[in-house]
Amino acid sequence: MMAALLVLALGAAPTVPGAPDAKALLRDSDLRRGGFEKGVTWTLTVESTEEGATTTRSMLVRARDVDALAETLAPPRHKGETFLFNDRTLWFLKPGLRRPIAISARQRLQGEASNGDVASTNYVRDYEGTVAGDEAVDGEPAWRLDLVARTKDVTYDRIRYWISKQRRLALKAEFLTVGGDLFKTATFQYGNRVRVPGGEEIEFISAMTIRDAMGEGGVTVLRYSTPRPEAHAPSLFNVNNVVR
């Protein structure tokens, strides 16, 4: 109800003069965060620091459109643990479990990172976006978008999202509760390059730094390495095949 009202309110809000279509901006920025139609693979390292203690986990992430499969590679005691994103359903599997567990994208994976942060981003499908402003992020001109979740099973209820005007990729995000309270912030770096199926080489995310905004001071860095477009068969993301 609250989300619907927010969507209506944002829909009625005046757009910024000269602003591009929010959907087009989100589609382009999603591509640079793994939203490949046929598939993409990368290795992800999640490094979280809380009260001086650092924890690291690495995962092999294979994504295709709205699905993703993230297998834990290290540390050894978490090896074999798998997160399967089937559209909006998220399963957790590990050796020794007879059945997968349905989990939430909002649940914490590690440190400040939620389970949903691991997979490719599909904000164009999951959020209703409105260009709400025109601001610079670290000197780079950007559009500020207000995103409101279309459904309850996405990772965040509301996001303030800054997308570079020139490069059309996300520079910064503020994650808000449904009531509008800020609880996490994220910044993005694009040190990777990948060639998309059309032949064009694009910048690809290399790090997402998530900071707690509630005063606990936790920081989690998701590092993306060796990204490569790969055509993944849809069956790869079938929960029955993953369990076997």
Place this chain on the structure above:
Amino acid sequence: MTGAWKLAFRNLRRHRRRNLVTGLAVAFGYAGLAILFGYGEYAERLLRTSSVYMQHRGHLAVYAKDGLRRAEAKPSAYALPPETQEKIVGALRADPRVELVGRYLLGGGIAGNGCKSFPIRTVGLEPDVEPRIVGHREMIDLWGADGVVPLAGRAFFDAPGVETPIALAPRLARYLEKDRAVSAAAAPPGAPGALDCDAPDIVGRLSGEPFVQLGARTQDGSFGAIEGQAVGIFRASSTEEAKTGVYAPLEVFQRLFDTDRVTYVAAYLRDHRELAAFERDLAARLREAGVEASIHRFDDPVANPFFAGTMAFVGGMVFFIVILVANVVAFSVLNAMTLAAIERSREMGTLRSLGFTRGQLRGLFLREAALLTALAVAAGAAVAVGAAALVRAVDFRFEPPGSGTPVQLHVMPSAGALAGSALFFLVLTLAATFVAVRRKAKARVAALVAEVAA
């Protein structure tokens, strides 16, 4: 019996009808109060037993400093590490007032059946202590021997050969479709793998196997999971627990949360009346041992606001009704004694002229009131005990607010409540009588006789 008491007794008999009415007012007032106190004592005992044994709070629980508030959110800093546990357990076991000591690990997470997941609240318990807590005489006194056994299947501590036994709360078992799976008649489990959750026979498949997947955030902040085998459905101590509770051996949940810590250590006393002194001594002993800890009694408003709030409500209600009953009885006695004093003016005048002092006159009326109260209290006690027995025989069962398990209503007042109420009524009737006859006793003899003559 002295002459004054004999005279008082004779006067009671002479004014039988009026005294019967007054006595009935006192008797029923007394019976009402005794039953009310019986209910108050029952409510206190029910809540105390539920808090101490069913909710595993113990008579007092020892947490790490600030652990009550923060141990579940940040167990790495606010739960008790093994060496501290040992010190606390040692200090508790050394005290002869302690009957049992239990270590507990609380946490939150999710439980899944292969299709859906539900939020859970886990309670890790010591399998060698739990049977003694569940089967404690205080529990059996209130819930009966049948009321402390699992609702279905077995208790988690009564499942030899099961590697990861868990017990589910009733509603959670239904949500997970495991309410039939815990019984021995359940079908053998299917092959491991994902389920077709849209298949028409999915409910049958889910209820045919006892396995439940449990997931939670581990102490190091990552996500952990284990598989439990549901062996039974336990009796929940609250409505919330009925929807979310999962019990398992401490070691199972330590594995799930990847920790060797516990949330708190609870002490169960032989006699709860020694709690205040025990708490003082324990605090001193822990300080001496260098343990920084927070001690919370079962009736601590911060640790157990439900108990404190409900008892405050019950206390307020009892107080209000006592005031009401006391007023009705006091005015009935005052009215009856005033009438008696007026009607018996000539007798009072005659007694005064025979040499009775004013004090002796008042004493006579007070003796009459005391005798009337004693008889009425005896009758009232019989009514109260009879009513309590009737309530017990009717076997009226109800689910107390916040509780997930029905209990039998008892209103049997204790000997203390009966004696206390009797004393209260005696003081009340004597005071009312004194007020009623004081002025008449002061009047002159001639005026007393003349008043009647007029």
